[in-house]
Amino acid sequence: MKDYRKNMQLALVCFLLVVVLNFFLPRLLPGNPVAYLTGFSEQDMTPAQVAFYEEALHLNKPLAAQFGFYLRSLLDGTLGYSYKKDAAVSALIGEKIGYTLQITVPAVLLSAGIGLLWGLRCGYKKDSLADRFSTTALIILNAVPTFLIGLGLMIVFCFQNRWLPYTGLNSPEAVRGTAGYVWDRALHLLLPVGTLTLAALPSRYLLVRNMAASASDGKDILYAKQRGLSDSVIRREYLLRSIAQPFLTMLGMSVSLCVGGSVVIEKIFSIGGMGSLLTEAVYTLDYPLMQGILFVTTCIMVLSILLTDFLCLLLDPKRRSEGKG
Amino acid sequence: MRKKGLLPLILGLLLLLMFALAAFAPEFFTSYSQKELFTKWLPISREHLLGTNAMGYDIFTELVYGTRQTLLVGVLSSILTLILGAGIGILGSFRGWIGQLFNGLIQIFVLLPKLITLIVLATFFGSSAVHLIVLIAAFSWVGTARAVRAKVLQLHTQPFIESCRILGYSRAHIAVRHILPNLSDVLLSRFLLGVNSCIMMESTLSFLGLGDLYRPTWGTMVNFAYKRGAFLRGAYQYLLAPGVCVMLLCLAFYLISLWLTARKETISEG
Numbered sequence: 042m043k044d045y046r047k048n049m050q051l052a053l054v055c056f057l058l059v060v061v062l063n064f065f066l067p068r069l070l071p072g073n074p075v076a077y078l079t080g081f082s083e084q085d086m087t088p089a090q091v092a093f094y095e096e097a098l099h100l101n102k103p104l105a106a107q108f109g110f111y112l113r114s115l116l117d118g119t120l121g122y123s124y125k126k127d128a129a130v131s132a133l134i135g136e137k138i139g140y141t142l143q144i145t146v147p148a149v150l151l152s153a154g155i156g157l158l159w160g161l162r163c164g165y166k167k168d169s170l171a172d173r174f175s176t177t178a179l180i181i182l183n184a185v186p187t188f189l190i191g192l193g194l195m196i197v198f199c200f201q202n203r204w205l206p207y208t209g210l211n212s213p214e215a216v217r218g219t220a221g222y223v224w225d226r227a228l229h230l231l232l233p234v235g236t237l238t239l240a241a242l243p244s245r246y247l248l249v250r251n252m253a254a255s256a257s258d259g260k261d262i263l264y265a266k267q268r269g270l271s272d273s274v275i276r277r278e279y280l281l282r283s284i285a286q287p288f289l290t291m292l293g294m295s296v297s298l299c300v301g302g303s304v305v306i307e308k309i310f311s312i313g314g315m316g317s318l319l320t321e322a323v324y325t326l327d328y329p330l331m332q333g334i335l336f337v338t339t340c341i342m343v344l345s346i347l348l349t350d351f352l353c354l355l356l357d358p359k360r361r362s363e364g365k366g
Numbered sequence: 367m368r369k370k371g372l373l374p375l376i377l378g379l380l381l382l383l384m385f386a387l388a389a390f391a392p393e394f395f396t397s398y399s400q401k402e403l404f405t406k407w408l409p410i411s412r413e414h415l416l417g418t419n420a421m422g423y424d425i426f427t428e429l430v431y432g433t434r435q436t437l438l439v440g441v442l443s444s445i446l447t448l449i450l451g452a453g454i455g456i457l458g459s460f461r462g463w464i465g466q467l468f469n470g471l472i473q474i475f476v477l478l479p480k481l482i483t484l485i486v487l488a489t490f491f492g493s494s495a496v497h498l499i500v501l502i503a504a505f506s507w508v509g510t511a512r513a514v515r516a517k518v519l520q521l522h523t524q525p526f527i528e529s530c531r532i533l534g535y536s537r538a539h540i541a542v543r544h545i546l547p548n549l550s551d552v553l554l555s556r557f558l559l560g561v562n563s564c565i566m567m568e569s570t571l572s573f574l575g576l577g578d579l580y581r582p583t584w585g586t587m588v589n590f591a592y593k594r595g596a597f598l599r600g601a602y603q604y605l606l607a608p609g610v611c612v613m614l615l616c617l618a619f620y621l622i623s624l625w626l627t628a629r630k631e632t633i634s635e636g
Contacts, residue, residue, distance in 0.1 A: 054470070055477045066490055077490070184616035186566055188573045188588060189609030196602050294477065301481030305570060309592075319482070320574060323489045331486045338479045346477065 048290075048350050052343045059339045063332045064111050074100055077328045079124040094124075120333040125325050130333035133318065138337065140210060140314035143230060144306060145299045148237035153292050155238070156245025161276050161284075163246075164253025176250060183243035187302050191236040191309040198232060205232055208311040233310045237302050241295065248291055252284040259283075286353050293349030297342035378621030385615055388433040396427040407599050416603045420594035425604050428587060429611060436583040436615070439499055440565035446503035447560045448553060451510025456541070458511060459518040472515065475508045481570065488576045495578040502567050509563075510556045517552045521545055551630060558623035562616045569612050584608035 067077035075094050076082060086094075095101050099110045114121050120130040163172040199207035206212060206229050215225040256262070257280060265275050304316035311317075315334060322330040388395055401423070408418040416425035458468035484505055491497045521527055521544075530540050571577060572585025579586065591604040 051470070051473050052477060055474045058474060059478070059483075066487075070490060180620065181613075181617065184562070184620060185613045186569055186573075186609055188570065188585075189606065189613065192588070192592075192605045192609065195597075196605070200597065200600075200602070297477075297479035298481075301479055304481065304485070305573065308574060319485060323485060323574070323576065326489065328490070331489060335479070335482055335486045338482045342477060342479050 049347060052346045056339055056343050059335060060112075060115065063336060064108055066332075067328060068104070068107075074098075079329075081124065115336070120336060121329040123327055123330045123333075125327040126330070130330055133330060134315060134333055134337050137313060137315045137318050140312060141300065141303050141307070141316060143210075144233045144237060144312070144314065145296070145303050147230070147234045148241060148303075149292070149296055149299050151234070151238045152241035152245050153288075156242055157249055157281075157288065160246045160249025161253050161280055164250040165257050165272065165276055165280060167250075167254040167257065172250075176247070179243040179246050182239065183247070185240075187236065187240040187305045188309060190239050191232075191306055194232055194236055194239075195309065205229075207232070210312055233303075233306050233312060236306050236309075237299060240302055241299055244295070245291075249284060249288060252287065253280050256280055256283045285356055289349045289353050289356070293346045294342075296345035297338060300338050300341055372625070374621040375625035378618045378625070381614055381618035382622070385433055385437060385611075385618065388430050389437045390434070392427075392430045392434070395430045396424070398424045398427045400427060400431050402427070407601060410603060416607055417601060419591070419596075419601070419604060425601075425607065428582070429584070429607055432582055432584050432587055432608065433611070435495070435578075435581045436565060436568070436585075436612070439495060439502075439568045439583060440561045440615075443499040443502040443506070443564040443568070444557055444560040446499065447506045447510060447564065448557050450503060451507035451556065451560075452514050452549070452553060454507060455511035455514025456518055456545075458515045459522070469515070472508060472511050475505070476512075478505065480505050481567075484567070484571060485574065485576065488571060493571075493576045493578060495581050498568060498571065498576075498578065502564050502571075506560065506563055506567065510553075510560060513552050513556055514549060517549055518545060521548055551626065555623045555626050558619045558626070561619050565612060565615060569608075584611050 067074045070077065073091075075086075075091055075098065078098050078100075079094050099107050102110075111121075118131050120134070122128075123130050123133060126133060159175065163169075163175055166172055195207050198205045210226060210229050211222065212225055212229075215222045262275060262279055265279055270278075300315075303314065304319055306312070307314045307316035308320055315337070319331065319334045321327070322334070403422040404414070404418045404424060406418060406420060406422045408414050410417050414424050414426065416429065419425050419428070454468050454472065458465055458472055460468075484501055487501055488498065491501065527540060527544060530544055568577070568583060569585030569588075572583050573589050573592075575589050577583055577586040577589070582590075585608070587608045588605060591601070591608075596602070596604045
């Protein structure tokens, strides 16, 4: 229990750190904070405009009061205002985050599922031919940058053979709300999800495989084999149980990694999700939007860690018996 | 065992040697200079191993000249990572509030969404090569710090450190003369893996357009290729070759570190 509570505390401290970083970055860097907070360059603004923005952003108030205003913008859910796009940051992100989640959630689940099953199988039969082959292959895949996987898949599936669409999330002629629309979306999602899954798979697989390999040396496994239990029972009832908790913890921590990876993937496949929003904000120097995205990503990360900690708690036999007794 | 351990080392060293040669003596690989102009979008031929790009530069030459910058960013940020990681790892192994503080710092940085934070910070600070090196190092030291901290804590339980303490050596003396030398293999393998993650990070950031445009790396090349329509021109090699180079370079470092771990295991077994 203590461990889980500690993890939650750490996640919260991390959260606060991002909030403080977001607040102080534009105010402490050399240059006028007005330029950072609006994204317009100082030379292009008239003194009246500068004064207006200073008033609107509360920059003429003491630092503590500014921090108060900043916290309030986080609490009421607007996350600041993007002057470049003339909209509240939360509205901009809310519009796009669904697309990002459509890529990341399936990829996280798929890579975790495949990594777990495959890793358990190979770790249990370690040093067999299949294990050596797949471990080597995945070590090589681990060294491949995400953009290379994406570009490679795109060239093979979209350009050399025109099997799959390569851009956006829907064809222009698809009509919303029909079965064809869903099928069209699924076809469009296939490559992005596949890329992210391939990019995330090696680390999952290698972790599970190494944990399973060292766990299968244990005396409990030897005893189970002597009792004549089948391999699948040993894998499911013995190995899976012993590695479930570290696996879940790793999974929770890696969700933010996949959200990061989706920035690259959305750029390659021209998908208008949160990642493209971030790339766009980088090009147009829309600082408030960038900070909002960093904030939302941190939220996702904290939530996923809390969720996996909760699952670990449910899995922990010690905790279960305490609850009963 | 010995034979099996040597093969990856030789492979890794050969690959690394090739890239190092390309970094220090690019003229050895290509007879063209960096800014020599040819017809645009030439296909693969004997004169142009990878064709030419949107500006008319020879892609293979660009690739060879990009090696130096990629290696430089990777190695320098990895060295910085190593220094930061070793320092914070050792501080985190202290007893008392200093240890708790730095240990907490390590655990917080494990959780941060690294890529997004780096993108935001790189935009705020402006993306020059120096900024990138410092920023990448500032967010990559966690793994090293954890490994160093675990190793120091493990060393502290060893009899030889205990006897040093009984003999009355000062803590500084024990730290410098007895703990530090024993950290060398952890640091070396973390350095090799660190170069990998730093190169990976740098090429991802440059691919997203955050690289130093005056000193193009492989990631910047892919970014240009993507932006200037290499897809529509069918110049797939322009998109893929830099990524393949990143992969080979990472594999080279990984293979060498594989040999190191194998060697360590044989020593502890024998």
